[in-house]
Amino acid sequence: MFKAIVSADTLTDALDSVSVLVDECKIRLNEEELSIRAVDPANVGMVDLSLDAAAFESYEADGGVIGVNLGRLEDIAGMANSGDLIQLELNEETRKLHIQIDGLSYTLALIDPDSIRQEPDIPDLDLPAEVVLEGSQLNRGITAADMVSDHISLRVDESEEAFYIEAEGDTDDVDLKLTSEDLIDLTAGPANSLFSLDYLKDMNKAIPKATEVTVDLGEEFPVKLHYEFAEGLGHVTYMLAPRIQSD
Amino acid sequence: MFKAIVSADTLTDALDSVSVLVDECKIRLNEEELSIRAVDPANVGMVDLSLDAAAFESYEADGGVIGVNLGRLEDIAGMANSGDLIQLELNEETRKLHIQIDGLSYTLALIDPDSIRQEPDIPDLDLPAEVVLEGSQLNRGITAADMVSDHISLRVDESEEAFYIEAEGDTDDVDLKLTSEDLIDLTAGPANSLFSLDYLKDMNKAIPKATEVTVDLGEEFPVKLHYEFAEGLGHVTYMLAPRIQSD
């Protein structure tokens, strides 16, 4: 059983954060929250999303799992105006999701959850450094890095108390230095890892630019990026595996 | 003889409503009005446009017919700013149309009207149902239908006093229900016909979203869509042949 009403903005924010990594996913419809975990086909980037029942206008669920095509669901949510409410109701017999937006009814065929890549276990890493910054700062560093390289290095300089976003190209280099004045918060620690820029660009697309993003980092360790949406009732965690540093 | 001055907006609205169906057309320059009738190459969609002499700043004509390339004429009209006046004058000897927009002169070679597809006779159908709605509502239904199918069904439910825009895809379905509260006006009657979405999408492109559109419908009959422009002095009627319902 699943029946819910949610604002178009909240639903869209939730779907966008997952669709940057995968085309299809399982959605867990638990009593207390809706949740999604997914990993990209190369097993490099993961996402863990939860949206609290309180983020919905109304929410009833009893623990089922549905498989959805994210692009299709985003297109449907895109038919709503910002501020519109979207009604969702699962028909258990037909395995179809009924979606209503102000007079418009859409019947979406679901995907067999067993045919969708297994949900990843997101490891509980103890990462020594934590940087809290605005989405727009992260965006600036990623955009600059993309001008010169396919890789990006995220580094904390403990003595300077600064966070560096760096990229080395064949001829040109770029770095963005963010001191504790530029950052919302910094817990310095040994942290320097290299990442594929493609994945970070995809994750960055979904991160609202005005949002506070928490970046957990270590030495050649995965990075974790956390942010909230839906006024704190939605949580997204991205995890990205590091690349081996070549020099 | 043809000599006229018209606002860029009015001319553009008139041309756009025809160019969604055909690339070239005949324009009849009657004493009382300018008029265009055209049918697409597959004989599925027709347009009938009239623009009253009073919609022009000045208008003099004596019944000639010219053939024009619509895209070219739209490009020229696009050189005007909204609010600009466009002067049109036919040179009978050279068979060229002289167009002037604030210092800019354009000499447009006309097309021999005999080389253009014959104007259709638009049948005078007695359709039992009539729906009057905002262009934006029609647009919403067409956009949603386009997500799942190439066909669209327009239907009036007489007992519910509602107008349905519906589409059935291979896996997903969509429908927009508009009750008499959502509509500007509804004359219920037996009406349920299936149409090619491509044509309706083209017509929809030309229909201003804030305009009142009248939809005349029957049972497996053509649909007629009417709307006005140029403050009621311009009239457009589209007619679209139905597809055979397959189920």
Next chain:
Amino acid sequence: MFKAIVSADTLTDALDSVSVLVDECKIRLNEEELSIRAVDPANVGMVDLSLDAAAFESYEADGGVIGVNLGRLEDIAGMANSGDLIQLELNEETRKLHIQIDGLSYTLALIDPDSIRQEPDIPDLDLPAEVVLEGSQLNRGITAADMVSDHISLRVDESEEAFYIEAEGDTDDVDLKLTSEDLIDLTAGPANSLFSLDYLKDMNKAIPKATEVTVDLGEEFPVKLHYEFAEGLGHVTYMLAPRIQSD
């Protein structure tokens, strides 16, 4: 030695005016001004740009020459917000340009100036007619000409005291007549030359639409287009060779 601070807008305006003609150029870093001269690969269009030291927030240079990839430099400048300051500093040893924008550092590899096409001598022509008009008027004539032809004729009618921008296509013609009322200034003289529209379209892209442009013309002679930017402290001159009139 070169070290300067300049507003992002000023730098972008300067780079854009050159990049419409060439991909790479030499920049002369003189004590009094920064200057660029370049000619397109076909030797048809030239640009001569100078930006006074006073247009910079700070400027120190001693006559060096650097070679740059313009697209790359434009991308970097594009990372700044309008109103941001850009710091430039040449490292003589590494032959790299260090660019700083609010915490972001970019190290740009320079190009060996000897590998860049030689700077043209821009001939000091004594052209008999001079037209001063708004960039938007020139833009209007060029856009209209582009609808019918690959060539454009610029002509001064001495008796009418008017400037004509004209194009003749295979079937259609277009002309924009600008009288002394439409123009900012006109020094009439024998002037009528035909130009490649492609080049003039490229130059037109860089000319701000609200700017005063001075057009110097003769009879089958090159045209010179001058305009200022950076509040009069930057000067651009384009020169374009004429095409032979065929009729």
